[in-house]
Amino acid sequence: MSATELHIPHTPAATRQGLAARIWKSRIDYLFLVPGLLIFGAFIVWPLIASEYYSLLNWTGFGAAKKFVGLQNYRELLQDEFFLNAFKRSFLFTLATVPLQMFISLVFAILLNNKLLKLSTLFRTMIFLPVVTPVVVIAIVIALMLSPFNGPINGLLLDAGLFERAVDFLGSPQLVLWTLAGVFVWKWTGVTLIYWLAALQTVPEELYEAAKLDGVKTWQVTVFVVLPIIAPFAVVIGLISAIAALNVFPLIQSTTQGGPFFASEVMEVFIFRIAFAPSGGMVPQLGYASAAGVLFGLAVMILTIFQIVAVRRARRKDPANG
Template sequence: MAAISHILERGAEGATLGQRIWKSRIDYLFLIPGMLVFGAFIFWPMIASFYYSTLDWTGFGAHSEFIGLANYAELLNDEFFYSAFKRSFLFMLATVPFQMIVGLMLAIVLNNKFLKLATVFRAMIFLPVVSPVAVIAIVMVLMLSPFNGPINGFLIETHLVSRAVDLLGSPQMVLWTLAGIFVWKWTGITLVYWLAALQTVPDELYEAAKLDGVKTWQVIMHIVLPIVAPFAVVIGLISAISALNVFPLIQATTQGGPFFSSEVMEVYIFRTAFAPSSGQFPRLGYASAAGVIFGLSIMALTILQVIAVRRVRRKEAENV
């Protein structure tokens, strides 16, 4: 009888969805501003992009022609599209592992409560994160210059190279150079994520390991890493999405050059829509189709990582 009365009470509390919404109407009122912003800047652009992808439209003027999926069919035969698409995910694979490993190593070192000036080192590592991308791009172009850049000067003086290396002008090296700049800029935010994950390790485990005479590397391998491992999936997802949104850095440094060797998907979409090559007209509809495909790819990556997070949590629950 007690169970039946409890069920009846739950049904009375929320008999219908409308009643539950009305009961929490004040709470939902506070969600309206955020929903309006989400709809205006995220939901509507997604719908508009798909609509524009079905048009043959330059983006200038009102004249446009509905062509269905012709833009998507043309993309399948566009070598520049495939190269930019592959380059985007190659850039992600080149940066995310280094970013996560370096960030974790720094977090383990700076999480030590007895380390002097730990907060100062944290601030120094995080400083590039809050620095404007445009400023970083200009500074890096000057520092990496093959003519009078200090980095090339150092390499020549230390006899590591015999002549200046054009790190941002070489088709073979430009993408890896940009990857290094990206890792340097964003490792600070990954450090913050790992520091938050390390706070979940109970202090009692450190104290017990110290009393048992366990070495530091053993504590890290057998205590710290198993506890923070589930956070790696979430941190990896955030880092991967960040690595795929690298337009500001590349546009401010190389603009996709030289010879399109650093053109990722975002730069390709921008070039097609607003800054086409000489002799061509802007193609906003075609660029929108490329954006839709790229967006769906990122969405698929996100879904896969969400599934991975759920599986990790499920295994943790089973072990408990």
């Protein structure tokens, strides 16, 4: 029997040797991954592990005095009215922004996807411009525009006779969260617009041509042809937008810092306040804030898992996937 006719089974040792040989052969390629892995470990993995550890301590974050308290921080959080309100406010903010943002961006995407529309590139740039504008700049401009003293928005409302006196949009506990929600939608609609435009590229051009030959109206094509095809993308876009809406710290911290009277304090602002900027003469509580961060992270993780499950179900229901 010749050597070529021999059948040598792939043992685990042989498999490991083959894998080691391939890694060694591509060692230069793997070497380029090291900086990225170091950055990922330093800024993602280590903070996650450290937060879970700190959440079990009674520690201010300054000095070496640390006391292990186990799950006491978590028990206190579940009875903390400020934490519960901030947690509820974060998801309320998400529910207020995501549907509106998705609807507005979808309408813009359908309009801008029309090849007959002139200057569509200019309009896309105008919608996307707030995305690349720094949040701090937006916060300053918004504060000036919405000022109840000499802001142009209040001036227009008063001149139109819609209000008898100026409205303090960022100073009213009843209006501040909804005002910031509107600013958030305005700033990030451009990102969702890009997602929808990418989804619209999956619609075959032949469908538009066939509908045109059959004399089908444009709105009928959009409702009965285009929307069903891009519907599976709505799950992904919606949940990506929801996770983005939960990370709204830069906007709120730059505008109201959670005020007035904690009316705009979402989870990220609550964690920052407890850990680094305590009020009322309190000392920083890094362990308590870490526990809040862990609970908030678990909530976002559950939302992410829901996204994965929803995407898989949408793909199974998609006729194009068989």
